[in-house]
Amino acid sequence: MSKIWLFIDRRLNLSPLLREMADHRIPDHANPLKKASAFMYCFGGISFLILLLQLLTGMFLMLYYVPSPDHAYASVSYIKNEVAFGALTQNLHRVGASAAVVMVFLHMLRVYFTKSYKNPRELNWIAGVLLLLVVLGFGFTGYLLPWDQKAYWATTVGVNIIETVPWLGGFIADMLRGGDEVGALTLTRFFVIHVMFLPALLLCLLAAHFFMVRRQGISHPL
Amino acid sequence: MQAGEETTKQPRRAFLAGGIKAIAALFGLGLGVPLALFSFSPARQKDRPEEWIPIADFASLNDHRPTKVTYAYTRQDGWMKTETRRMAFILKKDDGGITVLSNRCTHLGCGVDWDATANQFKCPCHGGIFDLEGKILEGPPPKSLARFTAKVEDGRVFIREGQA
Amino acid sequence: MRPNTSPSHERPAGAVPPSGHADTRAPFYPNHLFVEGVVALLVFALLVILACFWQVPPEEMADPSDSAYVPRPEWYFLFYFQLLKYFEGPLILVGTFVLPLLIFAALFLLPFIDRSEETRPSKRPWAMGLGLAGLLAVAGLTVVSVVQDAEHRMDLPPITEEHLAAGEDLFARFCVLCHSMNGKGGFMAPDLSQIGARVNRVYIERVILTPQIVSQTTIMSQIPLSDDERHDVSAYLARKKK
Numbered sequence: 001m002s003k004i005w006l007f008i009d010r011r012l013n014l015s016p017l018l019r020e021m022a023d024h025r026i027p028d029h030a031n032p033l034k035k036a037s038a039f040m041y042c043f044g045g046i047s048f049l050i051l052l053l054q055l056l057t058g059m060f061l062m063l064y065y066v067p068s069p070d071h072a073y074a075s076v077s078y079i080k081n082e083v084a085f086g087a088l089t090q091n092l093h094r095v096g097a098s099a100a101v102v103m104v105f106l107h108m109l110r111v112y113f114t115k116s117y118k119n120p121r122e123l124n125w126i127a128g129v130l131l132l133l134v135v136l137g138f139g140f141t142g143y144l145l146p147w148d149q150k151a152y153w154a155t156t157v158g159v160n161i162i163e164t165v166p167w168l169g170g171f172i173a174d175m176l177r178g179g180d181e182v183g184a185l186t187l188t189r190f191f192v193i194h195v196m197f198l199p200a201l202l203l204c205l206l207a208a209h210f211f212m213v214r215r216q217g218i219s220h221p222l
Numbered sequence: 223m224q225a226g227e228e229t230t231k232q233p234r235r236a237f238l239a240g241g242i243k244a245i246a247a248l249f250g251l252g253l254g255v256p257l258a259l260f261s262f263s264p265a266r267q268k269d270r271p272e273e274w275i276p277i278a279d280f281a282s283l284n285d286h287r288p289t290k291v292t293y294a295y296t297r298q299d300g301w302m303k304t305e306t307r308r309m310a311f312i313l314k315k316d317d318g319g320i321t322v323l324s325n326r327c328t329h330l331g332c333g334v335d336w337d338a339t340a341n342q343f344k345c346p347c348h349g350g351i352f353d354l355e356g357k358i359l360e361g362p363p364p365k366s367l368a369r370f371t372a373k374v375e376d377g378r379v380f381i382r383e384g385q386a
Numbered sequence: 387m388r389p390n391t392s393p394s395h396e397r398p399a400g401a402v403p404p405s406g407h408a409d410t411r412a413p414f415y416p417n418h419l420f421v422e423g424v425v426a427l428l429v430f431a432l433l434v435i436l437a438c439f440w441q442v443p444p445e446e447m448a449d450p451s452d453s454a455y456v457p458r459p460e461w462y463f464l465f466y467f468q469l470l471k472y473f474e475g476p477l478i479l480v481g482t483f484v485l486p487l488l489i490f491a492a493l494f495l496l497p498f499i500d501r502s503e504e505t506r507p508s509k510r511p512w513a514m515g516l517g518l519a520g521l522l523a524v525a526g527l528t529v530v531s532v533v534q535d536a537e538h539r540m541d542l543p544p545i546t547e548e549h550l551a552a553g554e555d556l557f558a559r560f561c562v563l564c565h566s567m568n569g570k571g572g573f574m575a576p577d578l579s580q581i582g583a584r585v586n587r588v589y590i591e592r593v594i595l596t597p598q599i600v601s602q603t604t605i606m607s608q609i610p611l612s613d614d615e616r617h618d619v620s621a622y623l624a625r626k627k628k
Contacts (some may be wrong), residue, residue: 022415031412032421043427049426053433054255060257064300071302073402073447078301080444084263085256089538092437097473101462112517115505122497129493152448153457161470164482182450220505238416245423252430 030218040114041218043107048206050100054138055199057093065145067191069184072147097139104135116219124212131205134198141194144187155190156182234376264300274373274380277322278312281377286322288313288336288343288354295383310370311336311343312379313354322370322381323356329363446544451627458535463526468531542587546623552615553622560609561619567626575606580626587624591616 009015028034030041064083066075079086094191108128111117117125159182163173179186266279275310277293288311297306323343327334332347343352351360356367370381412418449455473481492499500513500530507514543549562571565578580592592599594616597606611619 022413023410024414025297025409026414026418028411031418032425033412033417042422045422046425048432049429053430056253056257056465060260066301069448074301082264082267082301084259084265086260088256088434088437089260091441092433094442095433095437095440098460098462099436109517109521113507113514115500115510115513117497117500118503118505119497120500125497126494133490143460146445147448148445149448149452149455150445150457152450153455153621154459157457158459161482164478166479166483169483197581235416238420241420242416245420245427248427248431252434255469 007173024214027218027220029220035218040106040110043103043110047100047103050096050103051135051202051206054093054100055098057089058195060089061093062195067145067187069147069187072145072187076146076148097142100135101139104132107130114219121212121216121219124209124216127205127209127212130200131209134202134205138194138198138202141190141198144182144190145194147187152182155186159186229377273383274375275383276378276380277310278379279377280320280374280379283312283314283320283379285314287338287341290325290336291379297383310381311335311356312372320372320374320379321355322379324368324370326368327363328358328367329361334367334381444544451569461528464531465527468527468534542620543617545625549618549621550625553618555621556611556615556619557622561613564606578623578626580628582624582627587620590620590623594619 023066028038030038032038032042061079064079064086066072076090079090081087083089111125111128140155143158144151159173159176162176163169165172174180176182176186176189177183178189248291257320273295275293275295278289278291283289290309290311292307292309294305294307295381296303299306309325313323315321325333325335327345327350329345329348329350332345334343334345334350334352336342337344341354343354343356345351345361346361349361350358350363352363352367353359356369358364358366372379372381374380434527458464467487470478470481483489501508502510504510557567561567564572564575566572567577568579585593593606594609594611597604599606600606
């Protein structure tokens with residue numbers, strides 16, 4: 001193990017990076033062992049953890065899920081009723097979605113009320129708002145995928161809301177639905193947005209978010 | 223923190239580092255085991271339906287050479303039932319019984335066909351050759367063609383899904 | 387990851403506190419990562435427990451012809467759903483366009499609008515006030531939505547084959563005395579062969595409970611059905627669509 005590591009390290013010189021990562025200091029106001037109120041500074045990390053779990057459970061659910069009106073409902077029932085740990089994995093993904101929204105929201109509240117968005121962290125706040133939009137986008141597109149009554153009708157209503165927006169609304173709604181009604185084309189679109197476009201966007205934004213935190217350090221206390 | 227201070231804290235450091243490893247292991251187990259079972263689950267379900275599938279009329283079978291039949295049956299395929307079409311060769315034995323051979327080459331699963339001039343089954347992929355009874359004669363296949371559990375009833379030939 | 391802890395690698399200069407006195411802040415590895423790991427495990431355990439116990443009842447497959455279905459978004463969109471109820475007619479634009487645009491524009495531009503260096507909450511009355519007002523609005527609208535739904539909702543069990551069969555039996559025992567179904571039954575009351583195409587299941591439930599909601603002068607009497615029996619009959623009738 002250590003030989004492999006030495007082989008890699010001699011060529012890529014990674015240990016200074018790890019050293020720096022390992023040794024960087026956590027300010028006391030963000031360390032829950034030193035200050036009770038520091039629990040607020042965990043929300044971002046917990047959001048990240050939940051998003052990772054969502055990526056993981058989502059990838060595995062895709063082993064069985066089929067994004068087609070003929071098969072979506074049956075394949076989800078199959079996951080829930082036939083596959084080992086299927087009900088748990090599926091429900092973990094559903095519960096995780098709610099938890100992600102809650103934690104991202106709490107994280108945002110912490111940043112808002114401690115005014116961590118102020119100079120020089122404006123850009124990271126903007127990345128954060130974009131991440132909130134991405135997480136809500138995950139929730140909206142994921143809701144359609146089980147192709148049950150709730151999915152169909154909530155998506156119909158949701159897209160109709162977008163349709164009321166002047167000028168661009170009708171165009172965006174038709175683009176989302178792939179036509180003027182929620183159907184097979186909507187389902188494949190939402191699926192691909194949910195499992196490819198949004199995750200790609202999410203990972204880019206998270207990378208930027210973390211890069212900025214490491215460059216700028218954790219914001220000062222009140 | 224000075225170097226001396228660091229050494230006095232070594233046991234604590236080691237404990238925490240060990241704790242991190244333990245946590246990583248717990249995550250690995252807690253996620254890895256259920257997700258692995260989740261992934262393997264359908265592949266481990268081997269319960270095929272105990273049904274006889276009709277594949278041909280006995281009267282239509284050739285004498286002294288295999289009869290190629292295609293048959294269809296409904297198969298539980300994950301979340302859906304699919305109409306599946308397969309091929310088999312039926313051989314009438316001298317005692318009035320039958321042998322039903324799978325057309326899948328035992329080498330890598332290509333479909334073998336009956337070569338009437340050579341009186342052999344030939345695999346188009348890697349040159350496997352089998353005799354009338356499905357026994358391996360030449361080429362890379364490791365064993366003879368698989369035989370289905372078969373029966374004749376009311377003038378019809380039936381097989382069981384899955385090989386004998 | 388295997389952070390190198392061998393003594394030959396001393397920490398880079400940047401991590402050493404400037405004046406030489408000890409930095410008491412915890413290092414990321416192993417101290418902080420350990421804490422984060424424990425928190426992560428707790429959160430994971432909590433999620434698994436939630437996933438085991440917080441189940442939602444199974445839904446039927448999407449049916450675009452079923453106008454009886456009462457759609458609701460996921461709970462975290464409920465506040466917005468409720469908000470839209472208050473904007474009638476052309477005002478809907480306020481709810482679907484103007485407000486979201488304003489709110490997200492304000493969020494994106496927040497660091498540039500609120501530029502003072504002051505971070506203490508007591509010195510930020512506007513930010514604190516707006517933040518709290520926003521929180522209260524979201525919480526309030528969510529609660530109102532849940533409460534309103536609870537008032538209007540009937541918890542109808544999902545329709546299964548057994549329910550349909552039981553409903554058919556009950557219909558044959560009570561309803562056919564007056565109502566007809568596919569040409570069989572009484573003539574005193576309307577034919578119900580295609581009732582499911584005209585009204586939804588909740589309405590059928592209401593009529594069985596209180597026949598007078600159809601008309602003050604109806605001759606229909608209250609039928610002595612238990613709740614379960616009524617659900618069976620409503621299921622049976624709601625499926626009579628052709």
